Amino acid sequence: MxxxxxxxxxxxxxxxxxxxxxxxxxxxxxxxxxxxxxxxxxxxxxxxxxxxxxxxxxxxxxxxxxxxxxxxxxxxEQTNWNAEWEKNFNPIVVDDTCAVRAPFHEAFNVEYDIVIEPKMSFGTGHHETTHMMIQHILKNDFKGKSVLDMGCGTGVLAILAEKKGAKPLDAVDYDNWCYLNSLENVERNNCEHITVIEGDASVLKGKSYDIIIANINRNILLQDMETYVSCLNKGGSIYLSGFYNDDIPMITAECEKHLLKFEEKLERNNWVSLKFIN
The missing domain is CATH 3.30.70 (Alpha-Beta Plaits)
Structure with a gap:
């Protein structure tokens, strides 16, 4: 690609x-x-x-x-992207527990210190949706759980999930730039249980997970929800983001159609993140 x-x-x-x-x-x-x-x-x-x-x-x-x-x-262009990020990318700390920073930032004294080189991949923690997904991961039990990070971008969510004890993990993105960037960031953070996959929902056939993280956008979530649910183990959880408050009824209706039960909502500047269980 x-x-x-x-x-x-x-x-x-x-x-x-x-x-x-x-x-x-x-x-x-x-x-x-x-x-x-x-x-x-x-x-x-x-x-x-x-x-x-x-x-x-x-x-x-x-x-x-x-x-x-x-x-x-x-x-x-790819050649000037690092310079763009170095100008704009400031480190963040979520809930005094997880830091997301670039290699040129000093380390933080927090429980989870994640280092990423964003390049053209999206998912630095700065956007509201990524920030809320980090919050979900921090507050929920991931130890020993199999995890799918769908639309992984930089791989930051899968990286945090592994640091929280999840294994094995699949990080999937259809964009070649994101795929390559996630490979780099997984190695950079010394992760051992994450498999990075280039592709869309079609690569999920035959796979199963205890937890699914999908931070994409409303239309893709609606389109691929049936596939996600088919991969979700009984008693599993799915975390969704990439949409706004006004989109909640549409997202919820699609989830309920597949027998998922709403459990929690996070909101940040009109962006929302929802947790469902089956």
Whole structure:
């Protein structure tokens, strides 16, 4: 599979709040995958193959009289991605327990210190969905559990799950860049029980897991829910994120159709993460 090319949109926003939060939500609905808040506003990334000329036409906030928003955009090549992240990637600490940092950051005195080189893979912990998934993993029992990290991005969630005692683990992503990056990060964090797989839900045939982590987006979750449930062991748990509060009824209905029971909701800036059990 060839490397995926992304477009980077650089938005200048005045005043920034609540405009940045609204803009990120609307861009997420339009298909943008990752966001970095900046001093001037926000940078958003979308796969070039998902882009079309009318991509911003439905972004209502861009035409609002309440905010002044301008933007530029460019192709993001693999060669300059590390420089982009080094400019924007600050370390984070979740619940005083788990740190996610790059190799050029100093180590944190926390129970779980995860080092990743993000490159073009998404899942640094900065985005609300990844942050909430880390919270789920921290507060739940993963010891000795088999785990699937679907749409693994950087592999950060699978890495944390192994550090919490899970084994064996599969980390799956259809994007070649994410696949290669996850391989690097798994090795970087001395993980021994994670198998990184390049592919989509079709690679799950015949597999089974005690816990499934799926931080993707609403449409993919709805499309592949039946496959996920077919892989989930009885009494297992599934953690879902990548969608908004308004999407909960649709996600819940699909889960209940497959006899999953809602157990917990986390919310962060209108993004949500749900836990279901079977």
């Amino acid at each position: 060839s490397n995926t090319i992304y477009l980077g949109y650089y938005f200048k926003v005045e005043p920034q709040q609540p405009a940045v939060e609204i803009l990120i939500a609307e861009l997420g609905y339009a298909g943008f995958e990752s966001f970095v808040e900046t001093e001037e506003g926000v940078t958003a990334y979308i796969q070039k193959e998902e882009w079309h000329e009318a991509i911003l036409e439905d972004i209502q906030i861009l035409s609002s009289d309440e905010f002044d928003i301008s933007f530029t955009f460019e192709d993001i």
